[in-house]
Amino acid sequence: MMICLGIEGTAHTFGIGLMNSRGKILANCWKTYIPESGGIHPREAARFHAQNAGKVIEEAMRIAGISPQDLDLIAFSQGPGLGPVLRTAATVARALAAWLEIPIIGVNHCIAHVEIGRLVGKAKDPLTVYVSGGNTQVIAFASGRYRIFGETLDIPLGNCLDVFAREVGIPHPGGPKIEKLAKRGKKYLHLPYAVKGMDLSFSGILSEAIRLVESGERLEDVAYSLQETTFAALVEVSERALAHTEKKELMLTGGVAANKRLREMLSLMAKEHGAKFVVPPAELCQDNGVMIAWTGLLAYKSGCRQRLEETQVKQRWRTDEVEVTWR
Amino acid sequence: MEMIKKGAEADLYLADFHSVLHRGGKGKVIIKLRISKKYRIPEIDRWLRKSRTSLEAKLMMDAKAAGVPVPVIFEVDPESSKIVMKFIEGIQLKKILDRMPTKRRRKVYRKIGEYVAKLHRAGIVHGDLTTSNMILTENDEVFFIDFGLGEYDSSTEARGVDLHLLRRALESVHFRIVNEAYHQIIESYRKTFGSGAEEIIKRAEEISKRGRYVAREERTWR
Numbered sequence: 217m218m219i220c221l222g223i224e225g226t227a228h229t230f231g232i233g234l235m236n237s238r239g240k241i242l243a244n245c246w247k248t249y250i251p252e253s254g255g256i257h258p259r260e261a262a263r264f265h266a267q268n269a270g271k272v273i274e275e276a277m278r279i280a281g282i283s284p285q286d287l288d289l290i291a292f293s294q295g296p297g298l299g300p301v302l303r304t305a306a307t308v309a310r311a312l313a314a315w316l317e318i319p320i321i322g323v324n325h326c327i328a329h330v331e332i333g334r335l336v337g338k339a340k341d342p343l344t345v346y347v348s349g350g351n352t353q354v355i356a357f358a359s360g361r362y363r364i365f366g367e368t369l370d371i372p373l374g375n376c377l378d379v380f381a382r383e384v385g386i387p388h389p390g391g392p393k394i395e396k397l398a399k400r401g402k403k404y405l406h407l408p409y410a411v412k413g414m415d416l417s418f419s420g421i422l423s424e425a426i427r428l429v430e431s432g433e434r435l436e437d438v439a440y441s442l443q444e445t446t447f448a449a450l451v452e453v454s455e456r457a458l459a460h461t462e463k464k465e466l467m468l469t470g471g472v473a474a475n476k477r478l479r480e481m482l483s484l485m486a487k488e489h490g491a492k493f494v495v496p497p498a499e500l501c502q503d504n505g506v507m508i509a510w511t512g513l514l515a516y517k518s519g520c521r522q523r524l525e526e527t528q529v530k531q532r533w534r535t536d537e538v539e540v541t542w543r
Numbered sequence: 544m545e546m547i548k549k550g551a552e553a554d555l556y557l558a559d560f561h562s563v564l565h566r567g568g569k570g571k572v573i574i575k576l577r578i579s580k581k582y583r584i585p586e587i588d589r590w591l592r593k594s595r596t597s598l599e600a601k602l603m604m605d606a607k608a609a610g611v612p613v614p615v616i617f618e619v620d621p622e623s624s625k626i627v628m629k630f631i632e633g634i635q636l637k638k639i640l641d642r643m644p645t646k647r648r649r650k651v652y653r654k655i656g657e658y659v660a661k662l663h664r665a666g667i668v669h670g671d672l673t674t675s676n677m678i679l680t681e682n683d684e685v686f687f688i689d690f691g692l693g694e695y696d697s698s699t700e701a702r703g704v705d706l707h708l709l710r711r712a713l714e715s716v717h718f719r720i721v722n723e724a725y726h727q728i729i730e731s732y733r734k735t736f737g738s739g740a741e742e743i744i745k746r747a748e749e750i751s752k753r754g755r756y757v758a759r760e761e762r763t764w765r
Contacts, residue, residue: 404586413670413692413704448583448591455580459551481582488581 218288222509225305226297230265232276233505242280262300291512294322295533302529323511326535332507337494343463348470349374356461365457366414376418401440473501518542553577571630592624602690609665611658612686637674654685656731668705673712703746
């Protein structure tokens, strides 16, 4: 049996996960960078991660009750993500692997979300709707790779909600507060609807939603309309992908998976197609080190090996570029 | 009225002309009904079905005006998101293309290339160019159907995607003849489209290399 330490660092969250090769989670710890104002500043986030890395690793070791010498493998998020943040996580990973003289393996962040969901959500071969502040993708496994069946052409859905919140003066974190406001919305205000073939676009909706608030519409109504419109588009694209791929399971993951209305809409759609709907627990939907550790183990066990010089980060590493050797 | 296809977005029914439109009429009609979705609120649901029904009908009429064989539309009712159109007697190209004699196949390729070019020149992209969406009639005419994913878009990217999807559809269903098919269709497309065709053909190749679109051949389920 192997024990793997997974390091997540692509955006706000620096996470450490400890897992064994039987799929048992030994520890899941993280620290999240919250900007004082505005959106994420990549270098400040990287500094925050560097300052907290040691503490989070120690905490995870303590919870798991193991020492560094018990580790067999280091996995880290190699991409996609913000450059400075990725490089910080990679540096921590290289240092640990070199010091302990154990193998290192870089993992695709988006695929890690799918893999941990498959493990804990008990889904064999799901169509995955992955929605966060950094990504919006509809993913399914087909002929040897995770293929993207639909994605955003501009901003991620989570980012659309975050920016809206910020622009209308809702403090961080915006998502949950928009959800609360939306529950008190009464009137649907028309917003542009942007499904383009199998893809999505949210920037036009965002501008219009902000404009509506500025023109004096009730914030509750705009929040409600924003959620209903963006979610309807996402569910529609997911439905097309589900019909096309004929998968029997539908999984929702990523930070926006916390939203109850989105869950309700996707589960209604899944039901119509006779598909099982699964959502992993919240701490494994958001960015976390456990998913990195698990995917690292899967890759390593299937024969993947990486030399140190192959561990440079890939900011725009696409889901469908990864050769999936473990399926 | 008999349901002939249950799609992700709409259902298709086959009915007699006289039972739907006018008792003096002959032949069959197709009724396309956009389905209401429980997951979205009624305001969005109604608006989407209504505007998409109008758009599809408009695209089909403009395609016809541009010289592309498409079913004649008899009735459009955005309120009930319904389109009644002529039923085209023939066979889905998907089912017969591989088995056709070479000479007849060439004729079909030429027509497909010509019609896609005419659509594009008219500012239309079909959005779902597969051989399931082409009907071959007895006198070797090729009808384009299902403009449900169509759009008015004159960008090189949109046109490139259209060509790319066509190639992917050929690859997945007609893998034995995909090279001759795509090559000859493109040759005819180039001829009809005229200047500017090269850029679009090149873009289609780039899109293939991005490796993210997949064939939508079997998108509907039965």
